[in-house]
Amino acid sequence: MSRRSAYGLLIAQAVSVAGTRMSVVAVPWFVLQTTGDALLTGVTAFVEMGALVAARVLGGPLVDRLGARVASVGGDLTAGLVLGVVPLLYAAGLLAFPVLLVLVGIVGLFRGPSDNAKYAMVPDVAAAAGWSNERAAGLADSVHRLGSLIGAPLGAVLIALVGAPVVIALDAASFLLAAALVAALVRVRRAEPDPAEAGRRTGVRGYLADLGAGLRFVRRDPLLRAIVAMVLLTNLLDQAMTAVLIPVWAAERFDDAAPVGLVFGALSAGAFIGSLLVSVYGARLPRWRTYAVAFLLGAVPRIFVLALPVGLPVIAGVALAGGVLIGAINPLLSAAEFERIPAALRARVLGAVGGLAWAGIPLGGLVGGVLASTLGATGGILVVGTAYLLVTLDPLVRRRTWRLMDRPVPTTAPVPVPS
Numbered sequence: 001m002s003r004r005s006a007y008g009l010l011i012a013q014a015v016s017v018a019g020t021r022m023s024v025v026a027v028p029w030f031v032l033q034t035t036g037d038a039l040l041t042g043v044t045a046f047v048e049m050g051a052l053v054a055a056r057v058l059g060g061p062l063v064d065r066l067g068a069r070v071a072s073v074g075g076d077l078t079a080g081l082v083l084g085v086v087p088l089l090y091a092a093g094l095l096a097f098p099v100l101l102v103l104v105g106i107v108g109l110f111r112g113p114s115d116n117a118k119y120a121m122v123p124d125v126a127a128a129a130g131w132s133n134e135r136a137a138g139l140a141d142s143v144h145r146l147g148s149l150i151g152a153p154l155g156a157v158l159i160a161l162v163g164a165p166v167v168i169a170l171d172a173a174s175f176l177l178a179a180a181l182v183a184a185l186v187r188v189r190r191a192e193p194d195p196a197e198a199g200r201r202t203g204v205r206g207y208l209a210d211l212g213a214g215l216r217f218v219r220r221d222p223l224l225r226a227i228v229a230m231v232l233l234t235n236l237l238d239q240a241m242t243a244v245l246i247p248v249w250a251a252e253r254f255d256d257a258a259p260v261g262l263v264f265g266a267l268s269a270g271a272f273i274g275s276l277l278v279s280v281y282g283a284r285l286p287r288w289r290t291y292a293v294a295f296l297l298g299a300v301p302r303i304f305v306l307a308l309p310v311g312l313p314v315i316a317g318v319a320l321a322g323g324v325l326i327g328a329i330n331p332l333l334s335a336a337e338f339e340r341i342p343a344a345l346r347a348r349v350l351g352a353v354g355g356l357a358w359a360g361i362p363l364g365g366l367v368g369g370v371l372a373s374t375l376g377a378t379g380g381i382l383v384v385g386t387a388y389l390l391v392t393l394d395p396l397v398r399r400r401t402w403r404l405m406d407r408p409v410p411t412t413a414p415v416p417v418p419s
Helices: 002-035 038-058 060-066 068-083 085-091 097-129 133-162 164-185 203-220 222-253 258-284 287-299 301-307 312-326 329-340 343-357 360-391 399-405
Strands: none
Touching (some): 002 038, 002 133, 002 164, 002 258, 038 343, 060 097, 060 203, 068 085, 068 164, 085 097, 085 164, 097 133, 097 329, 133 164, 133 329, 203 222, 203 343, 222 301, 222 329, 222 399, 287 329, 287 399, 301 312, 329 399
């Protein structure tokens, strides 16, 4: 039973991510093809991700109150039903651009708490299965990467075969399937509430107090503050690449969506391998050093190579190699977070960390749209790559803070000296 919950959660995550990655390719391509405007593509990404980020931060207390399992099922179910309306309205000729913005915004609102709930359940189902934090985080990230590996290239292929609206419909179906898997297979115990919070668990004031407790925990923890700041900036830059610059680069250079899937697929394949390696060997790795080197050497070259006059095999090779290093990043961060956050605060703190770290994503779509419109794809890629290089130097500059990632050194009691 305990292993069934762990594997059920991992499969549900893989299904949801695979559908979402198909949509990551399909929605920008759909907007580009229907409007011909790179800036509107960025606006669409801004609306969906803005709603998702706000919901992740604000929805943490709701996840704690409802329970992570209920929040996951309800969020996926609603997101799937709403997203399914997009291809239906398009087929009926009723999908105006403002309507599309409203629908993707609603999807983001329900995806946020659902994603947070799945993440919050990882330590519980892993502990019941007898897995370490590194193994749990590595496997969770591996299935996330596997979903990306399958979803991105499959989405590009299906766009060519059946069109972007059908791919969006498949993403809607993936949300519904993920909800069914969690409802049928996953069982977790709800954490006991903190006695210090007794008497303020109901009403608006109680909700705000719960929300404030999670935010205060992040503010007081130096490592969590550093994680939020660094990942916020890199997420902004990644979103500029993913949502706008890479699709526009593919359109300008190849006039085809297939290179988008190739780049995403190669990066995801490497990251899947890297996260699997961490799930096996992560407990033996020095967390801070591995994280610092992996982020710097894995993330930066795969951006700059897009601006070079090289062929797709070279670009895919660099993305694959960088992905292996990138795959180590999230499991190491997650293992450190699981150790530092009390179970009773987990959904709120993880929601705050994830939401704040994702706060740059909505702006990333707009930044990518502005860069593509003013500098073109290549110029925008060079700007993003330079900014990424500066950001990823932070763990090497502020070593004292980032070394808090490392496991505590066990202490032994002094041996008494005979008198």
